[in-house]
Amino acid sequence: MPIGHYPHHDLMISKLENSFRLSTEEKQALRELPIQLDDVKANQDIVKMGDQPSRCCLLLEGFACVYKLTPAGKRQIMTLHIPGDIPDLQSLHLKVADINIASISPCKLGYIPHKEMYRLCERFPNLTAAFWRETLVDASIFREWLLNVGQREGYSRIAHLICELTLRLNAVGLAKDNTFRMPISQAELADASGMTPVHVNRVLQALRADGLIISDKKQITIPDWQKLTEAGEFDPIYLHLDEKAVS
Amino acid sequence: MPIGHYPHHDLMISKLENSFRLSTEEKQALRELPIQLDDVKANQDIVKMGDQPSRCCLLLEGFACVYKLTPAGKRQIMTLHIPGDIPDLQSLHLKVADINIASISPCKLGYIPHKEMYRLCERFPNLTAAFWRETLVDASIFREWLLNVGQREGYSRIAHLICELTLRLNAVGLAKDNTFRMPISQAELADASGMTPVHVNRVLQALRADGLIISDKKQITIPDWQKLTEAGEFDPIYLHLDEKAVS
DNA sequence: CGAAGTATTGAACATAGTCAATAACAGTGG
DNA sequence: CCACTGTTATTGACTATGTTCAATACTTCG
DSSP, X not given: OOTTSSHHHHHHHHHXXXXXXXXXXXXXXXXXXXXXXXXXXXTOEEEOTTOOOSEEEEEEESOEEEEEEOTTSXXXXXXXXXXXXXXXXXXXXXXXXXXXXXXXXXXXXXXXXXXXXXXXXXXXXXXXXXXHHHHHHHHHHHHHHHHHHHHSOHHHHHHHHHHHHHHHHHHTTOOBTTEEEOOOXXXXXXXXXXXXXXXXXXXXXXXXHTTSOEEETTEEEOSOHHHHHXXXXXXXXXXXXXXOOOO | OOTTSOHHHHHHHHHHXXXXXXXXXXXXXXXXXXXXXXXXXXXXXXXXXXXXXXXXXXXEESOEEEEEEOTTXXXXXXXXXXXXXXXXXXXXXXXXXXXXXXXXXXXXXXXXXXXXXXXXXXXXXXXXXHHHHHHHHHHHHHHHHHHHHHHSOHHHHHHHHHHXXXXXXXXXXXXXXXXXXXXXXXXXXXHHHTSOHHHHHHHHHHHHHTXXXXXXXXXXXXXXXXXXXXXXXXXXXXXXXXXXXXX
């Protein structure tokens, strides 16, 4: 079958191939996965803490996030998810969800039953490794965010976050000419960076004033990648991408 | 072979069994893993960012940590490791280390070649799942630390960190009567909590004054578990332990 | 148009950081 | 066992980054 007849599967495949050489057979098996499509509105919970999901969810369109709440009600966004990501791959081996997953913008989701994933992993140890690796990259991103929130001040923190998004969106073709849609409110940025919305607003103004970002509605342009990475102390090693530099 | 003849292997096995029922055959295979012992002094790097390790390292005695540095030289400790942990299981599938691993106290390590781990995983898919799950629990701890650092103030942050250590040490028999050794300096606590050593010192004094912890040298006693968990807003779900409550 | 959500502003305040000095402690060799 | 040395803990005074509260504008969208 030609590529393109299975756009949903191919999104996942191209992400996995970022790091793993997959055989034709493996790719074919991936394309045979049943995917149940679903659309959700913005700000909908997709997985809730305590859930025991029986399927994984592939993000096909839109932005989503993983978050946790403190008992006092404060929210920390742990990572952002973009098309191609599988936000709760972890549910394959952690039966009880310790996180919440929510849409940020309207999203298109594809659900894949755990059962099918297990079957696939049994047949293709190489795919097990590829999925395992995906969860390891997720963990690496959590660590970098921890570094970001724990050790950098607001200005760098936001710059870093934007750098990461740029590279990741670029890797799935959703950023062109250092420009992309970022349908994330300042309140959400605040929850992602461990700051208040008010402070995020001021930091964004500073970044704009310094010419590090240009924003028009939800569209972001990065006029000087070099300067932004310096401000964010950004080193992409933790993303474990191929050598896909941003010019 | 009776349990106890392989104390190093059995430490790992009992940790894995926390969550997975292992067959006799699987346990035997684990015991047959070659483990190369090594002793390291306190504050030694075990793995460095950029390394491409060819073996995993099992922590047999002592405390270790995973940390990252910002280019500006600030250090964030991402997690603490205690005996039974395998700090760099991730190196099985992430070829280039994106973290540093260091001893905190003098440590005894056991190195296991990747080659042997791959062989084991090939033979026993169930062990693959068990190891994969370990890395997922590590990721869950990163997330909780991110929540901790991003959303809680100093007092709760330190309380939370102590709660986590108590439960984890308890799970491997290193805490008795809510008392355990914690050979961690205030500077290290600071790096783990995203605070300055000065502030950590003041928070510890407050925790002592409030009767939440009693500390004698490097020994910690928790006189009132209930109160400490409240102060730290601590919910152990993220550790994915068996129901091993602390009284 | 109107309502709801989102962004922006200002002023007062608080948590935590910085700097710098001193005290306590732990490990070493004589 | 003690003096010596380097590390770790503690304290105070000052500062700064970021928060809180509250009001006002701007968007978006039915």
